[in-house]
Amino acid sequence: MNHFLDIHKTDPADLRGIIDSARAMKGTRAGRPRGTRDDERPLEGRTVALIFEKPSTRTRVSFDVGVRQMGGETMVLSGADMQLGHGETIADTARVMSRYVDLIMIRTFDESVLIDMSEFSDVPVINGLTDRTHPCQIMADVMTFEEHRGPIAGKKVVWSGDGNNVCSSFLHAAAQFGFDLTFTGPAQLDPEEEFVGLARKAGRKITIERDPYKAVEGADLVVTDTWVSMHDSQSSKERRHNMLRPYQVNEELMRHAKPDALFMHCLPAHREEEVTSAVMDGPRSVIFDEAENRLHAQKAIMRWCLGV
Ligand code: CP
Numbered sequence: 583m584n585h586f587l588d589i590h591k592t593d594p595a596d597l598r599g600i601i602d603s604a605r606a607m608k609g610t611r612a613g614r615p616r617g618t619r620d621d622e623r624p625l626e627g628r629t630v631a632l633i634f635e636k637p638s639t640r641t642r643v644s645f646d647v648g649v650r651q652m653g654g655e656t657m658v659l660s661g662a663d664m665q666l667g668h669g670e671t672i673a674d675t676a677r678v679m680s681r682y683v684d685l686i687m688i689r690t691f692d693e694s695v696l697i698d699m700s701e702f703s704d705v706p707v708i709n710g711l712t713d714r715t716h717p718c719q720i721m722a723d724v725m726t727f728e729e730h731r732g733p734i735a736g737k738k739v740v741w742s743g744d745g746n747n748v749c750s751s752f753l754h755a756a757a758q759f760g761f762d763l764t765f766t767g768p769a770q771l772d773p774e775e776e777f778v779g780l781a782r783k784a785g786r787k788i789t790i791e792r793d794p795y796k797a798v799e800g801a802d803l804v805v806t807d808t809w810v811s812m813h814d815s816q817s818s819k820e821r822r823h824n825m826l827r828p829y830q831v832n833e834e835l836m837r838h839a840k841p842d843a844l845f846m847h848c849l850p851a852h853r854e855e856e857v858t859s860a861v862m863d864g865p866r867s868v869i870f871d872e873a874e875n876r877l878h879a880q881k882a883i884m885r886w887c888l889g890v
Pocket residue numbers: 637638639640641642711719848849850
């Protein structure tokens with residue numbers, strides 16, 4: 583069964599196939615009203631459950647719309663309203679859910695919930711973000727980079743800020759799509775060693791550079807994310823902000839990257855914290871293309887999961 587759990591757990595040829603399929607589907611919809619269904623409706627007669635244990639705008643709406651465009655039905659569920667939030671085990675929830683629906687997407691806290699869900703489900707499971715990774719986002723980001731700049735293989739990506747879940751999926755993508763990644767941020771918030779090691783083992787150049795200006799030299803893409811993720815305690819906010827302030831992506835930092843370097847952020851952003859509005863709304867920012875491409879990339883992921 584094709585679960586989409588993480589980028590490093592998915593075959594590189596399949597990942598490339600998903601990007602190709604996303605681009606093709608996006609192309610066929612160009613200029614059409616957003617609400618219309620696709621000509622091809624591979625999800626006709628199928629139901630997809632979208633489970634959220636954390637807030638979401640993009641993931642929720644893009645999965646929901648994507649399923650509808652492909653002719654399927656959705657069910658958006660909040661973890662807190664399910665028995666899952668009241669002590670029913672993940673294993674039992676997975677076994678029950680897979681008697682009703684054809685595909686499950688889950689956004690949760692601990693990765694073990696996602697893993698248990700996939701082990702006990704009879705239908706494919708998609709990772710819609712855990713504390714540790716966010717693979718759907720980075721599939722959309724790879725697609726976005728390539729739309730603007732061609733193949734991402736061999737390029738230099740710089741992550742500035744917190745080495746968080748989104749950064750981890752970028753490291754997985756570096757390994758699978760063949761690009762180099764430099765992390766710049768405080769040592770306390772370094773990316774997971776295991777994932778740095780994994781990308782290095784795949785032959786990629788992964789650099790840790792504390793000086794953000796040196797880090798972005800020669801960058802084709804500069805990426806950042808919120809300084810306080812949904813799984814981080816609010817009490818750590820001030821400490822994290824103090825540590826991360828030197829890593830804000832602003833126009834001065836972008837001037838040290840390649841002149842045609844792109845800027846990405848998975849959103850939601852905290853303007854004037856991790857990134858300035860001047861960069862977010864500037865000519866090199868592709869943040870809203872990233873958001874749009876969540877729709878197309880996830881449609882391709884769902885088709886891959888279901889083999890349709
Ligand atoms: N980027 C992203 O996953 O956004 P949401 O939290 O709004 O789903």
